[in-house]
Amino acid sequence: MSEPLMVRWLLIGVALTFLGLFLFVPLAALFTQAFEKGAGAYLAAIREPDALLAIRLTLVTAAISVPLNLVFGVAAAWAIAKFQFPGKSLLITLIDLPFSVSPVVSGLIYVLLFGLQGWLGPWLDLHNIKIIFAVPGIVLATIFVTFPFIARELIPLMQAQGNDEEEAAMVLGANGLQTFFRVTLPNIKWGLIYGVILCNARAMGEFGAVSVVSGHIRGFTNTIPLHVEILYNEYNYAAAFAVASLLACLALVTLVAKSIVEWKLKISS
Amino acid sequence: MRLKGFKIKKGGLPGFGPTLGYTVFYLSLIVLIPLSALVFKTASLSWHEFLAEVTSARVLASYRLTFGTAFLAALVNALFGVLVAWVLVRYRFPGKKVVDALVDLPFALPTAVAGITLATVYSGNGWIGRYLEPLGIKVAYTPLGILVAMTFIGLPFVVRTVQPVLEELETEVEEAAVCLGANRWQIFRRVLFPTILPALLTGFALAFARAVGEYGSIIFIAGNMPMVSEITPLLIITKLEQYDYAGATAVASVMLGASFILLFAINLLQWWSRRYADR
Numbered sequence: 001m002s003e004p005l006m007v008r009w010l011l012i013g014v015a016l017t018f019l020g021l022f023l024f025v026p027l028a029a030l031f032t033q034a035f036e037k038g039a040g041a042y043l044a045a046i047r048e049p050d051a052l053l054a055i056r057l058t059l060v061t062a063a064i065s066v067p068l069n070l071v072f073g074v075a076a077a078w079a080i081a082k083f084q085f086p087g088k089s090l091l092i093t094l095i096d097l098p099f100s101v102s103p104v105v106s107g108l109i110y111v112l113l114f115g116l117q118g119w120l121g122p123w124l125d126l127h128n129i130k131i132i133f134a135v136p137g138i139v140l141a142t143i144f145v146t147f148p149f150i151a152r153e154l155i156p157l158m159q160a161q162g163n164d165e166e167e168a169a170m171v172l173g174a175n176g177l178q179t180f181f182r183v184t185l186p187n188i189k190w191g192l193i194y195g196v197i198l199c200n201a202r203a204m205g206e207f208g209a210v211s212v213v214s215g216h217i218r219g220f221t222n223t224i225p226l227h228v229e230i231l232y233n234e235y236n237y238a239a240a241f242a243v244a245s246l247l248a249c250l251a252l253v254t255l256v257a258k259s260i261v262e263w264k265l266k267i268s269s
Numbered sequence: 270m271r272l273k274g275f276k277i278k279k280g281g282l283p284g285f286g287p288t289l290g291y292t293v294f295y296l297s298l299i300v301l302i303p304l305s306a307l308v309f310k311t312a313s314l315s316w317h318e319f320l321a322e323v324t325s326a327r328v329l330a331s332y333r334l335t336f337g338t339a340f341l342a343a344l345v346n347a348l349f350g351v352l353v354a355w356v357l358v359r360y361r362f363p364g365k366k367v368v369d370a371l372v373d374l375p376f377a378l379p380t381a382v383a384g385i386t387l388a389t390v391y392s393g394n395g396w397i398g399r400y401l402e403p404l405g406i407k408v409a410y411t412p413l414g415i416l417v418a419m420t421f422i423g424l425p426f427v428v429r430t431v432q433p434v435l436e437e438l439e440t441e442v443e444e445a446a447v448c449l450g451a452n453r454w455q456i457f458r459r460v461l462f463p464t465i466l467p468a469l470l471t472g473f474a475l476a477f478a479r480a481v482g483e484y485g486s487i488i489f490i491a492g493n494m495p496m497v498s499e500i501t502p503l504l505i506i507t508k509l510e511q512y513d514y515a516g517a518t519a520v521a522s523v524m525l526g527a528s529f530i531l532l533f534a535i536n537l538l539q540w541w542s543r544r545y546a547d548r
Contacts (some may be wrong), residue, residue, distance in 0.1 A: 003453055008360055015356040016368070017351045021397065023374055026386045029396050034387060072295045079288040091292070100532040102482025103380075104502035105521045108509065109303040112310050117514055119306055126452065138497055146301055163390075166282050173326050176283035198377075205379025205487035212506060225381035225485070232385045232489065251377040255370045257487040258377075 013139075030248055031037045033241040045239035054227035054247075055222075057135065061223060061256070062203040063181075065142045069199055073150025074192075078180070081158035082166065092155070098268040102105065107141050107212025133215030146202045153195030154188055161187055190268075194261040202255045205247050298538040304525070311522040313411065314515055322519035327388050331501040336527075338412060339480035342419030347473045350427025352463065357428070358435040375424050387418050412498050415489035422483050423476030430472035434542075467542035474538055478531040497499025 002008070035042055045051060071234060076095060080088060098106065098132035112118050114131040130136045165187065169179040185192075207225040214221040222230065224247060311319065322328070355363075357369050391398045392409040401408055408414045438461070446456045450452065484502040492498035499507075501524060506516040 002359070007453075011352060012356050012360055015353045019353065019368060019371070021275070022417075023371055023422055025396055026421075027371075027374065027392050029390045030382070030386045050486075072292065073289040075295075076292040077506065078284060079292050083285050083289075085285075085289070091296075093294060093532070094300065097304070098531070100478055100482075100528045100535075101304075102502055102524050102528065105307070105482070105483050107527075108505060108517060108521050109307045109389050111310070111509065112306040112514075112518065113303050119497075139300075142383050144303065147299055163282060170282065179282070180284075181423055186306050201377055201379075205382070207379060207381040207384075208483075208502065210303050217363055228381050228385065229489075237389070240385055242286065244379075244385060247379045251374065251382075252376040252381070255373055258373060259366075259370050 003123050026111050027248070030241060031245055033237060034245040036241075037238040041238055042242045048239070050222070051227055051239075051243055054222045054243075055228035057222065058204050058224045060135070060199050061139050064139050065146055066196060066200050068143060069146055069150055070192075072147070072152055075189075075200075076077045076151045077158050078184075080155050082159075082163055082199075095148050095151050098144050099152075103206065103208025103216035104143060104212055107209035108114045110144070110209075110213050131243060132213050133221060135221065137213040138210050138221060141208055142203050145206050145209050146199045146243040149199040149202060150192070150195035150251050153191050153198070158184070159190055167236050190261045190264045193259060197243055197254055197257045201250055203251060227264070229244060286288055300320040307522055307525060308519060309513075310518045319519050322516045323523050327495050327499070328501075328504065328520055330496045331499050331504045333400060334412060334415070334498065336479055338415050339419055339477050342416055342423055342480050343473050343477040345416075346423045346427045346476045347469060348473060350424070350432055350476075351469060354428045354435055354541040358432060372425050372428050377420050380422075380483065381489075383421060383467060383486040384489035385420065387421060387486065387538075388414070391417055391490060410498070412491075414492075415487055415500065416492050418487045419480035421484065422486050423480050426470060426476040426479065427472030428467040430436040430475070431465050434468045438464060453481050464545075467538060467545045471535060471538040471542055474531060474535045478528065480528065480533065481531070485490065 003011070042117060046055075076091075080092065111132055113120060114124060115121055116125060116132075118132075131140070165183050166179050169183045174182065184210070204223075205225060206223075206230070209225060210223055211229075214223070214226060216222060216226060224243060228240050228244045228247075231237075231243060314322070353372065357365065357372075364399050388409055391414060392403070393399065393402050393407075395409070396406055406413070408417055434453050442460055443456055451459070482502065484500070484506075487500055488503055491503075493499060493503060495504075501520060505517050505521050505524070508514075508520065
């Protein structure tokens with residue numbers, strides 16, 4: 001009943017060629033370019049002081065954004081999945097907002113709020129608090145763009161799991177926190193892990209929004225993606241790809257994690 | 270075992286107040302208040318000023334480029350996305366699992382990394398560019414490069430929305446069509462395609478929306494020349510760097526408006542898909 005063998009292989013060939021042009025070749029080129037000047041140059045590019053500072057800033061930003069969005073994601077998923085209330089759809093749509101906003105606009109709104117000409121600009125300037133063109137601005141913009149990831153992962157999962165187990169726990173005398181940590185958390189474990197991995201990958205890789213708020217001050221407000229941009233624009237291709245390969249490895253880890261989580265979810269259902 | 274007197278309050282589980290309260294608080298702080306800053310700043314411009322800003326020649330050229338190319342890229346992804354989803358669901362070939370996982374690469378890869386990689390691969394002496402250039406096809410630093418980048422960025426959307434629908438298709442319908450004398454192409458056109466159409470349109474809209482707002486993957490491969498190959502997000506940043514806050518805000522609010530319209534359209538399409546699936 002299926003297509004003739006020739007047609008099948010033709011379709012597979014076209015599909016793989018398309019994916020090859022857009023996925024496989026670029027991925028291979030990335031790692032090849034990174035090691036073009038040898039392993040020594042690769043390590044030197046990563047150990048260079050500005051690169052190390054960029055790595056540090058990226059790690060700090062992720063270390064702040066991901067836990068904050070984690071707490072939010074869990075709270076929002078609990079409120080949305082376990083209860084009925086009017087305006088739930090609106091709330092879910094609002095949570096999805098950062099997904100549909102362009103990264104540049106995401107950065108711009110924080111400049112409008114905290115920049116020198118912004119709403120809070122004069123007040124911040126008076127108290128010598130720097131947000132835009134400094135680390136807090138980068139963290140805020142990163143929180144914005146990674147805002148929905150964990151909530152989006154948890155809400156359908158917790159909705160599908162229903163309230164039964166939690167209600168049973170309550171009947172048996174557990175209080176709210178006990179119920180959450182001992183009943184809910186183990187059930188959402190894999191979705192939570194995957195959401196954190198996604199959130200982290202985006203937090204470390206965000207470029208557009210951070211580009212707008214950072215001011216590109218070398219050694220101070222450059223994250224890894226911004227540092228990659230600087231290296232590339234200076235025609236320092238091998239170094240740019242070397243640093244970029246760190247993020248590419250993170251991306252591949254993310255893909256592997258997704259496969260594992262999907263497998264785990266499949267065997268548990 | 271003693272059952273403690275249980276107090277399941279009306280509504281079921283505890284914690285509604287605190288979690289909803291914190292959710293709305295955090296949402297307002299991080300998302301709603303900053304977004305409203307954009308709205309208010311735009312409102313502070315006079316209607317005349319606003320229109321002058323968003324309809325200047327350079328801005329209009331960037332709209333044409335950004336939205337037009339994003340539309341084309343989403344079309345390419347619609348066509349090949351269905352093909353890829355079909356091949357992944359229906360056929361077996363070596364390495365299929367790896368290919369399936371790699372389809373998500375554009376989701377996971379940071380945009381700047383994608384940007385420099387595509388720019389290098391499609392430039393004159395890049396791995397793909399060196400074969401295209403002698404044919405007269407210049408990709409890097411032209412609008413064609415923007416198309417390539419936008420196709421990359423939207424690649425997973427159609428595949429991932431169509432794949433579940435294909436996976437859940439019941440073979441009985443196809444078998445019935447065969448019994449009634451349909452050939453393969455007829456089966457595709459009249460049985461399979463209508464079933465995947467809602468998911469296809471949703472994926473198309475998602476890919477389009479993503480491509481319109483994209484910045485990092487595009488600016489390295491685009492020529493970034495005003496009026497020719499300058500995308501709207503880049504124009505916003507350029508205006509910001511020149512302290513033209515009014516201009517940047519005006520153009521950004523147009524982008525935000527477009528985002529909202531697309532978000533609304535996508536929600537409608539997803540609602541339609543679910544209704545269609547439940548029939």
